[in-house]
Amino acid sequence: MPGGAVITLAIDTAAAASVALVDSNGEVRAQRTTFSARKHAEFVGPAIREITQDVKPQRVIVGVGPGPFTGLRAGIATGIGYALGLGVPIYGVRSHDALAFRAAAHGITGDVTVATDARRKEVYATTYRLGTTVSVIDGPRVVLPADLTPAATRIGRGFVLYAQTLGNPARTEDEFTEPTAGDLGLCAQAEPGNLEELGALLDTSPLYLREPDAQPRQ
Known part of the structure; x- marks a missing residue:
């Protein structure tokens, strides 16, 4: 083309x-x-x-x-x-970069934590610094909600699921949660x-961050 x-x-x-x-x-x-x-x-x-x-x-x-x-x-x-x-x-x-990008595109600035559902009563969390440039300042990692100290601005389904522990998300529309x-x-x-780091092109290696639930038979 x-x-x-x-x-x-x-x-x-x-x-x-x-x-x-x-x-x-x-x-x-x-x-x-x-x-x-x-x-x-x-x-x-x-x-x-x-x-x-x-x-x-x-x-x-x-x-x-x-x-x-x-x-x-x-x-x-x-x-x-x-x-x-x-x-x-x-x-x-x-994948978390997509939610950080949406936040930045809608005028959200400062430190933002993205948290999505990791099941097993845990969340996947990444914290970004959004401004004229964007950088990852923590994560991604898998963590219990009680062990996560999120930024003041929170994005993602993890904050919908565990609002009592983590605080409410800044936006609740589907496109801001997943x-x-x-x-x-x-x-x-x-x-x-x-x-900067947002949207960096990587190889296709998955970020599971922990072992899969289903293990192959020995």
Whole structure:
């Protein structure tokens, strides 16, 4: 597509199941998301086929977590499969970066803790410093709510689930509680000089942060 916008297929299944087409002009061209999904693999494949019927992405971005083993694996494996099939590069981006990007895009500044559901009565937590540039100042890590001291501004489902312990989230809309592929893709398109660590392109190694619940039989 000479002279045209580069199209990215973004996939995130760290919490919600979400797929999107994002272009290099900063536009989300299409997005399909189901929040609090349990059957990520069943949702993601058909959703990708729907939004890519008339479009061939030039690269694939996958959210690498932190997130639970089963859901995270589904999105990453699907992304790798599509990238191989299309013959395009694939990169990973921290899923929490998508929520930090949304916060920054809506004018939130200062220290912000993103916390998402890690199950087992724990949360995944990352703290960012949002301003003219963005940096990660703590995490990502998995922690009990009682052991987390969040920043004054709190984003993510972890604060919805454990509000009595951690305090209420700054925003409660679905898009502020679980990462979406649209925000993940936009985050990855951002100019590195403006956002520093936010949206850094990584490999596709998942950030499980702990061993999976289901262990292979010996």
